[in-house]
Amino acid sequence: MKKILFSIVALALLSSGLTSCSDDRLDATLEGARDIEAKPIETVTDLRATVSGAYYRMVEAAYYGRDIIIYSEVRGDNAYAAAGFSNRFQNVSSYNLTPTHAYPSDTWKKIYEVISSANLAIGATIKTGSEKDINQGKAEALAIRALAHFDLLRLYGQQYVGDSGLDGLGIPYIKQFGELDAKNYKRLSVREVRDNIYKDLDDALALVDKNATNKKRFTQQAIYGVKSRVALFFGAFQESDYAIALTSAQKAMELGGGIIQQSAYVASFSAEEPQSNSVFELAQDNVNNLGNNSLYNIYAYRGYGDVVGLEENLQDLFEDQTDIRSSVEMQGYNNLTQNDKGNYKKVGPNKFVKLTEKELDGTVVVDPAIRYSFEYYRNFGKYTKISSNIKVMRYEELAFNFIEAAVRSKTEEGAALNLLNKIAAERYDDKPVAKYDKLTLATVLTERRKELIFEGFRFEDQMRNKENLASTPQSKEGMLYGSPKLAFPIPRNEINASKIDQNESY
Structure with missing residues (x-):
């Protein structure tokens, strides 16, 4: 069998470097050097540490630590990468990426490393530890794998290109750690990727500990939340998915939390620990953080700016x-x-x-x-410190996923209008009991944009609505919906190694 090195160094890193984690600092290595074949993952402690390694990689700069959030902002109509600072993200903001550029290459590699960590945990035969803890570890790994593949799809998939939707060319969906066969390593259709994501999330929901409450790891609420995010995205291509988005968001909201009060809104973004509206965060602290490569540094005038x-x-x-x-x-x-x-x-x-x-x-x-x-x-109020946790999901996103799905599917519209007015009551000074007397898609999308600005949603929200992209100093003529440039190129080193298909125009 021909070995395929998907992500170049992912397997080597994982074989020689997952580490134990007694808390949520998410250390990167299990032992100084570990031969997975000679000493497989067999204890619940090792399982938790392996999953912690996946979380650790998720918070690195090429993924949720910075880049995937910035990609969405500088390609939409919220922001752009200005010249004259450190000149980061210039080619992303101008849609001038090539298969040899660092951004598509680094993010592709990093996300597949995360998937490798998850697959190592999912495939492990655990011989010691409680069934509850084993199932929780497997559930977290399945949820991580689902979210990681979704993130790859929204960057590298061709669902927007020519408005291909579910019939477009997606990404490889990797379900095993270690040796890969070429016939199993190919780009699936967007529809096939979607179906695999749903299956992983449903499998995770079947295993997850219903009493787990650590918001820095996947809980039942966070898994339902990711399912609502994914389904809202795919609803743009198959309307029946809006029903999945609505019910998933509803189930997530029923599990706790709420809309942050106006008096606590500003402070909630600078808090070191998860707040009442937090659903899922990736841990950072004063020791373990990205420093110069942080989200704070890329937004702040006193950073790279x-x-x-x-x-x-x-x-x-x-x-x-x-x-x-x-x-x-x-x-x-x-x-x-x-x-x-x-x-x-x-x-x-x-x-x-x-x-x-x-x-x-x-x-x-x-x-x-x-x-x-x-x-x-x-942006002054979000990512205010290099040590801030990355807020991957807030309760307010769940609320807007529910509201938008209700509008689009013409279901639960009364409940959606009430929820929209609850949000408005905590955002506007006069605290209107009913700011909106009717529910319209335009109102919902505007309020969603205001709530989630600078958090990495804008490009995908515009793509879901099949909008042309605005002119910016980096993209003078904007970008038409359907353009091949809306999909990142598959990295050249990946094409060389695996021979998978490149995206159109690259």
């Missing part, structure tokens, strides 16, 4: 200053100073426009009190 908001879009989106999400603690312009020689004027509470040529040359007098100079529109 590459990722900035598309000011015209976000000014309009957040014009209502009674919304806590519009507050200066959450977003706005950095270094905003009154300046007679400024290039902008203030025309609303959070709205600025560029001065005209006549205003600049003095032909038309502008009151100095409303003349400003400033730098870029930025």
Whole structure:
């Protein structure tokens, strides 16, 4: 049999490097060097450590630690990668990736390393430990494998290309650790990938400990939450999946948590430990974090500061200053100073426009009190420290998954409207009992965008709605829905090793 090295170093890393984890710091190695064949994973302690290795890899920069979140923001209409800083994500933001670029290569490799960790845990025969703990470890690994394949699909799958949907070319779905046969390592259709994801999630739900509450590992609620996320995504291509999204989100919400109160909203993003609205987080702390490669550093002016908001879009989106999400603690312009020689004027509470040529040359007098100079529109409130946990899922996402699925399927619309108004009551200063008297898709999508901005949802949300992408300083003409550039290229080293099919146009 021909061996296929899927992710280049994943097997080598896993064979010589998973480590034990007595807490949630998620150390990366099981022993200094471990021969999995000579000393297989057989105890529940080893099983937990193996799954911890998968979580550890998930929080690295090429995956949830930074890149996959940034990919979604700089390819949508929330933000772009500005030139003149560290020049990170320039080719992502401009849709100019090639099969040899680092971003598609590093993320592909890292996610398949996560899948390798999960597969090692799923395939292990555990001989010591309680059945409950063994099942919980297997459930977590199955959920990780499902989410990882979903994330690969939304980056590298061709579901958007030519609006191929479920018939488009997907990604390999890897279910075993170790030696692979070429006939098992091929790109499945998007439909086949979807069905494998659902099966892994359902298998995880059958095994998971219903009493597990650690939000830094997969719980029953988090698994239902991922199922609702996945189903909402696939509903764009098969409407019957909206029913799965609705019921999964509903079951997840019934398991606890709630919408964070307005008074706690800003602080909830800087808290070191999971808050009442947390569903699933990836652990970081003052010792174990990504430092210069963190999400904080890529957003913050005092860091690298590459990722900035598309000011015209976000000014309009957040014009209502009674919304806590519009507050200066959450977003706005950095270094905003009154300046007679400024290039902008203030025309609303959070709205600025560029001065005209006549205003600049003095032909038309502008009151100095409303003349400003400033730098870029930025995210201030999310990922405020390099040590912050990565919030993979919040209760508010579950709520919006339910609401949107209800609107699209015309089911549970009364409950969805009530839920939308509960969210509005905790976001707007006047705490309206019923801000919205009817449920419309446009309202739901706007509120969802405001709630989840800068958290890595925007590109996929636009793709689900089959929208053309906005013009930005990096993509002057924007990007049409259906373009081959909407799918990342399969890395060249992967093509060379496995001979799988490349995406269109690469």
